[in-house]
Amino acid sequence: MPPRSAIDADVRALMGRDGKRAAQKTVLEARQRLTSSSGTRAEFDFELMHDYAAARRGAALPMAAIVCILAIVASFWVPVVFSAFWAALVISSLLVVVLVARRFARSEPAKFNAAKWTTSFIAAETLYGIALSLLALCTVVANPSDVVPVMFAMVLVSIAANAVATHTLPHATLMSTLPVTATVAINLLLLGGTVNYTLAAVVICGEIFFLFLARQLYSSELETISHQSEKDSLISELEEARHMSDEARRHAEQANIAKSQFLATMSHELRTPLNAIIGFSEVLKSELLGPHHVPQYKEYAGDIHASGQHLLNLINELLDLSRIEAGKYELHEEAVSIIDIADDCRRMMELRAKAKGIELVFSTGDNLPKIWGDERAIRQVILNLMSNAIKFTPQHGKVTLVVARSGDGGQLISVKDNGPGIPDGEIETVLSSFGQGSLAHKTAEQGAGLGLPIVQKIMDLHQGRFDLFSKLRFGTEVIATFPRARVMDALAPVTERRNKLEIYSAAG
Incomplete structure (x- = not known):
């Protein structure tokens, strides 16, 4: 994405061209009126x-x-x-x-x-x-x-x-x-x-x-x-405007293709050395080959390991967002239980919550049937929402994870925290790619601002809805809702058809 200064320069140049074109048009019309026998235009x-x-x-x-x-x-x-x-x-x-x-x-x-x-x-x-x-x-x-x-x-x-x-x-x-x-x-x-x-x-x-x-x-x-x-x-x-729009769209499509090709190429080039860095730093941090004589080495190895993990997560998020925007993010759908996925995610995030002294509450509805969806994508939705909530919640705070039925008969995932909240004017920024709120940027851990946009796009692929409710100093609640059409008990019953031979045999 070009910097804002470059965009402003393009806008000023376009306005300058439009102003110059309007001035030339006015001069031409005046000249034609002077040379016209009708007093208008030649x-x-x-x-x-x-x-x-x-x-x-x-x-x-x-x-x-x-x-x-x-x-x-x-x-x-x-x-x-x-x-x-x-x-x-x-x-x-x-x-x-x-x-x-x-x-x-x-x-x-x-x-x-x-x-x-x-x-x-x-x-x-x-x-x-x-x-x-x-x-x-x-x-x-x-x-x-x-x-x-x-x-x-x-x-x-x-x-x-x-x-x-x-x-x-x-x-x-x-x-x-x-x-x-x-x-x-x-x-x-x-x-x-x-x-x-x-x-x-x-x-x-x-x-x-x-x-x-x-x-x-x-x-x-x-x-x-x-x-x-x-x-x-x-x-x-x-x-002329249509031709310019088509040309601009063509350039944007070429830029998007170039971006996707770059990310696809760099993913392998970056992941291979990253995996080595993460693996060797974990060996050094764990002192598998013997203790360090200098204590700082172990601390440095832990920092290297954490930084490598962060960079790998960022690359994965960029690739996911790029695939979704390019329409190449394929859902491998099957009957899955949101409660089971949410419980796994809760156990994965429990250590991070305890490290900050955050109380993690998990609540589910009764007799929730399975839904038709992509387990990996739903797991990513829950992990992103919980990770954001834990990240932005201060020490000794509280994060609540709820899986329940929605009002229209679908199923929803709600993650609520009592963190600093988001000002009303920054909600749109937070939901945009690479967008971060001012308060969240000061109080949270390092991040790229891709978690919520990826959740939004995954919910769109599931024909679902994503809502964010926040009030400054009272925390934030995010709700991902799957439609009723994806709930398994909402599907029409499958009837078994008998062929004509069986029907004739039964009649005989």
Whole structure:
């Protein structure tokens, strides 16, 4: 596990990268807003013009049909030659707009130039608007009183159709509708009369209304594109975060594999000399080959033996924890009696308890059946719990070991002491790997802080539960509970099935 300082450094570096990335993103967005014709972002210009070109190409035939219908209707009041000429000129200018839109659709997005294409579209729309404005000449070639209503209707239809078709490019909307509006309104004002003045005012109001409508549609389209861009950005960031998470998990898995391989390799390399150290130190401590002439030699041999035993226990705990975390800790399950295992563990720990003057109390429930579990793992659970209790209990204290039924019909192992207890804020630390409480660290014997985490994981493998209750200066109680499903009397009875031959024989 890397030191906390290294983790903090990684966090600061990550935060620094995120802050730098956010600053770069802000600068980029500001630069795009300055170079964008829509005042937002450069890619929005492309989307808006793409929608404009698609709308113009898609509405080309309907618009041409509308122009033809208007020309046919107008031919009842104006000369056919003029209406046909006007329709041909408008359709030709519309064709120019469509050709520019098609050329835009075939262009490469990577080479997109917003200013260039905006100028091209506005020029084509201006030509189209001028062609439509020739409608005002109807009053010159025909009787004004007859053609004014028709001209008025044709203007409103043209303004509405063009405003809807070009709403994603506001300048194009203005240039395709303003010329015809201006010429017809001026023509009506020049003709004079209350009716013509009213119609001119309606045409101008219609132009303003449809420009406002086109602007609203443009704002709605721009908001939609903005939301879509934000969604795409979020998806991209989530995908990047997922890749980073996968990469981090892969590195963690590789580190875990390397750790397991290291422990597996070092276990043999460490245990072989450790066994020799423990064995020879025991020979020296016991003076099997003769008494020591210097008394300190015997004391030193005892220290060497105790240190070797401690180191061997630490290596065993590390290997057990590593196997459990790697999912390679296999349970060899059979029907076992928790009472018998607990009694063996009590006898093993009794000498340590007496050495500290600790009273060891053992209590069991009545008629407890066997459970289905791993005897070695359960023995390790009890030994770890009792060892911790004796370790943290002061001299002349008391440790109570209880094996009984749990409230849900399972069986529990309870170990309670009257030691210093654990502060509430340190319980989580005590239950973590290599974690030790402050008071326990000062008063207890040397340890690695792996006993309780190993107990937790062994209970998880047995589908059980582990609980720790502690109060400062009032001691600690730990309870390991095995589920009811592992109690042998909770299993369904096994019925013996008879084969068909036996059944037929019995029937005969």
